[in-house]
Amino acid sequence: MKTLPNNLYRGYRQYASELEEKALEILRSGHYIMGKELALFEERWAAYNGRKHCIGLANGLDALWITFRVLGIGSGDEVIVQANTYIASVMGITINGATPVFVEPDEYYGINADRIEEKITSRTKAVLVVHLYGIPCQMDRIVHICERHGLQLVEDCAQSHSAEFRGKKTGSFGVVSCFSFYPTKNLGAFGDGGCVLTDDDTLAEKFRIFRNYGSQKHYHNIVVGANSRLDELQAGLLHVKLKHIDEIIAERMEIAERYHEGLHNSKIVKPMVRPETKCVWHQYVIRCEEREKLITYLKDRGIDTIIHYPIPPHLSEAYQYLGIKKGELPITEKYARTVLSIPMFNGYTEEEQRFVIDMINDF
Numbered sequence: 001m002k003t004l005p006n007n008l009y010r011g012y013r014q015y016a017s018e019l020e021e022k023a024l025e026i027l028r029s030g031h032y033i034m035g036k037e038l039a040l041f042e043e044r045w046a047a048y049n050g051r052k053h054c055i056g057l058a059n060g061l062d063a064l065w066i067t068f069r070v071l072g073i074g075s076g077d078e079v080i081v082q083a084n085t086y087i088a089s090v091m092g093i094t095i096n097g098a099t100p101v102f103v104e105p106d107e108y109y110g111i112n113a114d115r116i117e118e119k120i121t122s123r124t125k126a127v128l129v130v131h132l133y134g135i136p137c138q139m140d141r142i143v144h145i146c147e148r149h150g151l152q153l154v155e156d157c158a159q160s161h162s163a164e165f166r167g168k169k170t171g172s173f174g175v176v177s178c179f180s181f182y183p184t185k186n187l188g189a190f191g192d193g194g195c196v197l198t199d200d201d202t203l204a205e206k207f208r209i210f211r212n213y214g215s216q217k218h219y220h221n222i223v224v225g226a227n228s229r230l231d232e233l234q235a236g237l238l239h240v241k242l243k244h245i246d247e248i249i250a251e252r253m254e255i256a257e258r259y260h261e262g263l264h265n266s267k268i269v270k271p272m273v274r275p276e277t278k279c280v281w282h283q284y285v286i287r288c289e290e291r292e293k294l295i296t297y298l299k300d301r302g303i304d305t306i307i308h309y310p311i312p313p314h315l316s317e318a319y320q321y322l323g324i325k326k327g328e329l330p331i332t333e334k335y336a337r338t339v340l341s342i343p344m345f346n347g348y349t350e351e352e353q354r355f356v357i358d359m360i361n362d363f
């Protein structure tokens with residue numbers, strides 16, 4: 001039996017007829033960019049998250065860098081961000097010329113709230129939290145720290161669609177929250193996609209102008225913007241999936257529950273649910289000191305796994321200019337050496353999962 005870490009076809013198949021009907025409708029409409037599908041999806045996604053505005057964008061990285069641009073954060077400014085994240089979070093900061101200031105994660109893979117204040121300087125403008133793997137960060141503490149120091153709070157929710165901290169959705173805490181709809185994400189498109197959420201009318205207007213070449217009215221360009229639009233086909237297909245999002249997330253939570261209950265191996269550290277949160281398991285990430293052996297052992301049994309992420313941003317070639325040396329962020333580096341994402345996707349059968357659990361327990 002062959003088990004992939006993710007099988008997107010299964011997720012498509014669950015809603016195939018609805019998706020195909022919508023795709024055909026849009027193809028036959030003759031309208032492909034900035035139309036009613038986008039407007040409707042934006043309205044519904046904002047409402048689902050309890051926010052006033054959603055602005056569809058081309059992808060998650062655009063959501064991040066355009067956010068810092070629109071907030072006026074750039075050269076000479078610092079943004080506090082957790083060190084263990086996908087590199088896009090950091091690029092969203094550095095594309096604007098701002099400096100990322102890294103904070104180590106806590107045991108739930110989120111930014112360690114106890115270690116934020118020691119990194120605040122006169123140049124700090126914002127804190128970017130990443131609800132990594134679908135586990136919400138410690139939002140009560142972080143909101144409080146940002147308020148006390150007058151910092152903008154931005155959320156990277158690329159992995160946390162529908163997750164909650166004390167009954168409140170991730171994406172409803174930040175002045176702006178950034179989402180990706182990359183196909184593997186919990187709410188995934190059939191191509192690239194992204195968006196931002198905000199309650200601020202002025203910021204919302206700035207995003208709408210920025211994504212369309214800096215223009216509100218055709219050929220009247222008021223700022224140097226970008227071409228970053230969520231197209232009709234993606235918006236329409238996302239809306240189909242949005243109608244089923246609670247089922248999609250519930251299935252992932254059931255899979256995670258079976259792992260929690262079934263995995264018993266002293267060589268493996270399972271992920272933990274932060275108290276008072278709803279974790280949505282974008283990935284189910286275990287840790288193992290003998291990771292390379294485990295990967296090979298599983299591969300020999302037909303089970304493919306992935307590492308999220310093997311090289312932390314500060315050690316990547318792209319960020320050598322920051323001058324952060326190996327060993328300066330030991331928790332992040334330990335996680336990068338030991339984390340392993342085991343299969344987790346919609347349509348993963350119980351039988352397939354039992355086999356994976358048995359094999360890991362026998363390791």
Ligand SMILES: *Cc1c(COP(=O)(O)O)cnc(C)c1O
Pocket residue numbers: 059060061062085086088089130156158159180181182192193194
């Ligand atoms: C996927 C992801 C992004 C980037 O999204 P894209 O749509 O691929 O540009 C940003 N941050 C995190 C944490 C992600 O997982």
